Amino acid sequence: AQTVTQSQPEMSVQEAETVTLSCTYDTSESDYYLFWYKQPPSRQMILVIRQEAYKQQNATENRFSVNFQKAAKSFSLKISDSQLGDAAMYFCVFFSLLDGTASKLTFGTGTRLQVTL
Amino acid sequence: GAVVSQHPSRVICKSGTSVKIECRSLDFQATTMFWYRQFPKQSLMLMATSNEGSKATYEQGVEKDKFLINHASLTLSTLTVTSAHPEDSSFYICSARDIAGYNEQFFGPGTRLTVL
Numbered sequence: 001a002q003t004v005t006q007s008q009p010e011m012s013v014q015e016a017e018t019v020t021l022s023c024t025y026d027t028s029e030s031d032y033y034l035f036w037y038k039q040p041p042s043r044q045m046i047l048v049i050r051q052e053a054y055k056q057q058n059a060t061e062n063r064f065s066v067n068f069q070k071a072a073k074s075f076s077l078k079i080s081d082s083q084l085g086d087a088a089m090y091f092c093v094f095f096s097l098l099d100g101t102a103s104k105l106t107f108g109t110g111t112r113l114q115v116t117l
Numbered sequence: 118g119a120v121v122s123q124h125p126s127r128v129i130c131k132s133g134t135s136v137k138i139e140c141r142s143l144d145f146q147a148t149t150m151f152w153y154r155q156f157p158k159q160s161l162m163l164m165a166t167s168n169e170g171s172k173a174t175y176e177q178g179v180e181k182d183k184f185l186i187n188h189a190s191l192t193l194s195t196l197t198v199t200s201a202h203p204e205d206s207s208f209y210i211c212s213a214r215d216i217a218g219y220n221e222q223f224f225g226p227g228t229r230l231t232v233l
Contacts, residue, residue, distance in 0.1 A: 035221075043155075043208060045224035091160060104151070105212075105222060107160045 002027045002094050006108035013082045014116050020067075021077045021111045023092030032096035034068065034075045039110075040088040048090070051075065079113075087115045119145050121213050123225035130201055131233055138196045138228045140211030146191035147213035151222065152184075155208045167194040201232040 003026045013019035025034070036048040051059045051068050058066050063083075067076045079086055092108040120143040130136050140150055148169045153161040165186050166174040173186035183205075185197040194213075198205050208229050212222040 037224075043210075043227045045161075045210065045212075047221070050221070104163055104166065109160050112158075 002029075002096070002106045004092050004094050004106050004108035006092050006111050008111045009109070010112045010114070012114040012116060013079070013086075015082055015084060017082055018078060018080045019082055019113065021079075021090055021092075021113070023075045023077070023108055025073050025075065025092070025094050025106075027073070027094065027096070029096045029098060032094060034066075035093040035095065035105075036064070036066070036075075036077045037091045037093055038086075038088045039091065040085075045091075049077065082115050084115050084117075087113055089113075119213075119215060119223040121211065121223045121225040123209075123211055123228050125228060126226060127229045127231075129231045129233065132202050133200055135197055135199045136201055136230060138198075138209055138211075138230075140194045140196070140213065140225050142192045142213040142215075142223070145213075145215045145217070145223075147194075147215060148191060150188060150194040150211055150213045152186060152194075152196050153210040153212070155210060155227075157208075161210060164196075198230065201230070203232045206230055206232045 005024045032053045034051045038046045038048045049059050049061045049064050058068050063080045065078045089110045089112050091110050094106040122141045124139045150167040152164045154164050155161050163176050164179045167186045167188040169188045175181045188194040208227050210227045211225045214222050
């Protein structure tokens with residue numbers, strides 16, 4: 001079974017600064033996806049960024065980028081130029097297609113990000 | 118983008134009553150939907166996988182007779198909490214996987230259930 005570990009329960013960053021959220025995972029599979037989801041106070045889950053394991057290039061989405069280290073099974077999220085709207089709970093999520101359409105997401109425990117002025 | 122709705126967004130009920138929560142994929146078809154439960158300040162806990170036209174698959178420890186799931190069409194799954202008790206109070210989230218591609222799940226906005 002896969003596991004996802006987020007070792008930082010809470011993080012804080014000043015507006016306009018950069019913050020990195022950590023995530024490690026454990027799997028025996030070679031083909032999988034990794035996601036970062038954001039859950040703001042509204043509780044709506046929002047996809048921030050996605051990384052396919054077969055791609056060596058790190059994914060980027062505007063101010064969000066990842067550092068994907070497949071051998072180390074590490075998948076960190078970097079948020080640049082942090083904004084007040086980035087304050088949320090961030091979940092690192094693992095997904096593989098091993099079980100086809102029944103394949104499930106495996107969630108980390110989450111990191112609560114505070115953005116201060 | 119793909120949109121998933123949930124209804125109701127909030128529900129308050131008396132202990133012993135049953136509550137039905139609907140999850141709809143608005144602009145895509147979903148053969149598979151997922152139901153999660155989330156306690157305050159915690160991660161999402163998968164309760165069950167809902168498959169269109171067949172029985173749901175429940176995670177270990179989830180009472181299938183308490184949490185009835187019906188996935189009657191490619192756009193609708195329902196979760197019924199039967200004989201609800203205060204300990205069932207929680208935030209329930211559904212997600213749906215597009216039939217056309219199964220590498221992403223789209224989440225509903227969630228339902229806050231309070232059992233008095």
